[in-house]
Amino acid sequence: MNWLNNTGSQFKTPSALILVEQDPSGFSATNLKLMGAVARLREFISLDVDLVVIGKDCSAVASSAALVPGIRQVLLADAETGEHQLPEGLAPWLAKLARDYTYVLVGATTFGKNLLPRVAALMDIQPITDIVAIESASVFKRPVYAGSALASLATEQSTILLSVRVSAFAAIESGEVPAPVVVIEPPTPQSKSRFINQTPVLSDRPELTTARVVVSGGRGMQNGENFQLLYQLADKLGAAVGASRAAVDAGFVANDMQVGQTGKIVAPELYIAVGLSGAVQHVAGMRESRVVVAINKDPDAPIFQIADYGLVADLFEAVPALIEQL
Amino acid sequence: MAYVIECKTHKNTKNCLKFDHKECVLKILVAVKRVVDPSVRVTPLPDGSGMDISNAKMTLNPFCEIAVEEAVRLKEQGVASEIVVVSVGSSAVQEQLRSALALGADRAVHISTDSLLEPLAIAKVLRVVVQQEHPQLTLLGKQSIDGDHNQTGQMLAALCDYPQGTFASRLECKGDEVWVTRELDGGLQTLALTLPAVITTDLRLNQPRFPTMPNIMKARQKPLAVIPLVDLGLATQPRLQTLSVEFPKLRKQGTRVQGVTELIEKLRQEAKVL
Numbered sequence: 001m002n003w004l005n006n007t008g009s010q011f012k013t014p015s016a017l018i019l020v021e022q023d024p025s026g027f028s029a030t031n032l033k034l035m036g037a038v039a040r041l042r043e044f045i046s047l048d049v050d051l052v053v054i055g056k057d058c059s060a061v062a063s064s065a066a067l068v069p070g071i072r073q074v075l076l077a078d079a080e081t082g083e084h085q086l087p088e089g090l091a092p093w094l095a096k097l098a099r100d101y102t103y104v105l106v107g108a109t110t111f112g113k114n115l116l117p118r119v120a121a122l123m124d125i126q127p128i129t130d131i132v133a134i135e136s137a138s139v140f141k142r143p144v145y146a147g148s149a150l151a152s153l154a155t156e157q158s159t160i161l162l163s164v165r166v167s168a169f170a171a172i173e174s175g176e177v178p179a180p181v182v183v184i185e186p187p188t189p190q191s192k193s194r195f196i197n198q199t200p201v202l203s204d205r206p207e208l209t210t211a212r213v214v215v216s217g218g219r220g221m222q223n224g225e226n227f228q229l230l231y232q233l234a235d236k237l238g239a240a241v242g243a244s245r246a247a248v249d250a251g252f253v254a255n256d257m258q259v260g261q262t263g264k265i266v267a268p269e270l271y272i273a274v275g276l277s278g279a280v281q282h283v284a285g286m287r288e289s290r291v292v293v294a295i296n297k298d299p300d301a302p303i304f305q306i307a308d309y310g311l312v313a314d315l316f317e318a319v320p321a322l323i324e325q326l
Numbered sequence: 327m328a329y330v331i332e333c334k335t336h337k338n339t340k341n342c343l344k345f346d347h348k349e350c351v352l353k354i355l356v357a358v359k360r361v362v363d364p365s366v367r368v369t370p371l372p373d374g375s376g377m378d379i380s381n382a383k384m385t386l387n388p389f390c391e392i393a394v395e396e397a398v399r400l401k402e403q404g405v406a407s408e409i410v411v412v413s414v415g416s417s418a419v420q421e422q423l424r425s426a427l428a429l430g431a432d433r434a435v436h437i438s439t440d441s442l443l444e445p446l447a448i449a450k451v452l453r454v455v456v457q458q459e460h461p462q463l464t465l466l467g468k469q470s471i472d473g474d475h476n477q478t479g480q481m482l483a484a485l486c487d488y489p490q491g492t493f494a495s496r497l498e499c500k501g502d503e504v505w506v507t508r509e510l511d512g513g514l515q516t517l518a519l520t521l522p523a524v525i526t527t528d529l530r531l532n533q534p535r536f537p538t539m540p541n542i543m544k545a546r547q548k549p550l551a552v553i554p555l556v557d558l559g560l561a562t563q564p565r566l567q568t569l570s571v572e573f574p575k576l577r578k579q580g581t582r583v584q585g586v587t588e589l590i591e592k593l594r595q596e597a598k599v600l
Binding site for chain 1: 362364369389449471477481484487512517518533565570573577578599
């Protein structure tokens with residue numbers, strides 16, 4: 001790769017920049033997983049690692065970020081122009097910052113997915129999004145066809161821009177000795193986009209794509225009312241509720257609950273598929289789940305081929321029993 | 327401002343983008359992609375060079391279909407005046423352009439090439455089309471269900487220096503702005519974007535219609551312009567090298583449990599997920 005053996009004026013010490021993700025609690029747990037991905041990169045290349053925090057009134061986030069072990073410094077841009085983190089302002093600012101780094105990493109969250117390609121286009125770089133494995137300093141794996149296959153991609157671009165599927169990397173532990181926090185220039189104001197409002201989903205349940213447990217129903221649920229059974233089970237487990245495309249197409253539930261190639265991609269610790277045959281397009285959206293349970297009265301349903309635990313039973317008997325015994 | 331405005335009263339002034347004025351309506355560009363039908367099971371080629379899609383049934387990418395549907399609804403509401411659809415690829419993509427025309431788009435542009443372009447290169451091609459067509463609104467699906475990159479719309483917005491509304495589940499045109507509700511991991515966000523803007527569509531935006539037979543027939547007569555990619559004079563060489571495409575690790579063969587009690591015990595003792 002050019003930058004590894006380049007001794008000319010363009011030489012830069014290999015380095016990585018992580019764009020810190022924020023959530024309602026402040027410093028998101030996603031960042032420790034991004035650092036897990038950096039730890040994997042460090043098995044192939046020695047790296048100086050900086051974290052950058054952008055926002056308004058975000059100095060507390062920077063303080064949490066400084067406790068991440070193994071970093072050189074935290075860069076902090078705390079300003080009005082960072083509020084709501086709109087990409088029209090952030091992208092040119094981050095593109096300028098990113099040129100000095102060998103790698104830039106963001107989470108493959110809606111925040112990272114929204115921002116990174118805009119930054120990349122401004123830098124004339126083709127990013128690699130949603131990586132699930134790091135094979136070397138310049139080879140990365142990412143799912144294609146919703147996980148039906150994994151592609152290995154190599155790149156020799158001057159800066160490698162990556163978004164990381166956080167469920168694929170282990171989080172590192174936060175440390176105790178803070179790294180220095182350096183204040184940097186914030187983005188300049190822009191007038192192309194304006195924040196109106198943001199509302200959390202009106203639900204006590206976790207969001208499908210980040211839930212630890214997901215309970216999904218298929219056509220076997222027979223109607224929308226019967227999904228109440230799954231909600232009761234989900235309440236016991238602190239789970240999100242999903243559905244197959246067949247259940248959505250049959251009008252049982254709303255489209256935003258769809259798990260699959262044309263719906264949401266989930267990778268929870270535990271996935272419970274109820275009355276769901278396991279069509280290709282559904283499996284593509286949940287095959288990365290750690291433990292899969294299938295409950296279906298048809299012993300030949302394809303879902304049993306990928307389930308860790310299969311229960312051949314009538315769901316209208318098995319699910320109430322589960323609710324009672326949990 | 328470079329864009330052409332179709333208003334009888336305010337000729338060539340930006341004032342025309344005020345939508346309370348009946349003649350002032352949007353031109354919409356929708357970029358669409360031809361992909362393998364989501365119901366088809368595709369597998370990697372034995373030599374790992376790519377996916378085996380040689381005989382697979384092809385279709386309009388589902389997210390692109392939602393983008394076309396939204397454009398058609400805006401036209402039906404009188405907000406849009408013209409819908410242009412564009413696709414980049416071999417002559418086969420004309421089939422998907424005709425599908426979009428059958429859904430209600432007015433005319434199509436086919437940028438023809440037999441090369442497979444990466445998202446950045448596609449965005450560069452689309453920028454040229456935006457420069458030629460001057461749409462106030464450009465709609466794309468949030469991602470294609472083959473590459474799953476989720477990049478092109480954001481990149482196009484960057485290259486045009488337009489605002490972006492990604493993962494849209496609601497659109498509303500208000501004056502010279504479009505209000506977009508976006509699906510985030512943890513809720514919904516509403517932004518006001520100054521036109522011209524780029525929007526990428528998510529699942530909940532709408533439920534696309536089925537084209538009627540008369541509309542399919544009519545679509546055959548609608549204009550479809552073919553522009554060879556080489557005529558655009560762009561550098562579209564790939565930046566990434568695909569080393570292999572392979573099956574993901576197979577899930578290990580699971581076990582059958584006899585009842586709910588055994589299931590709970592296994593989940594607690596063996597899998598340790600409860």
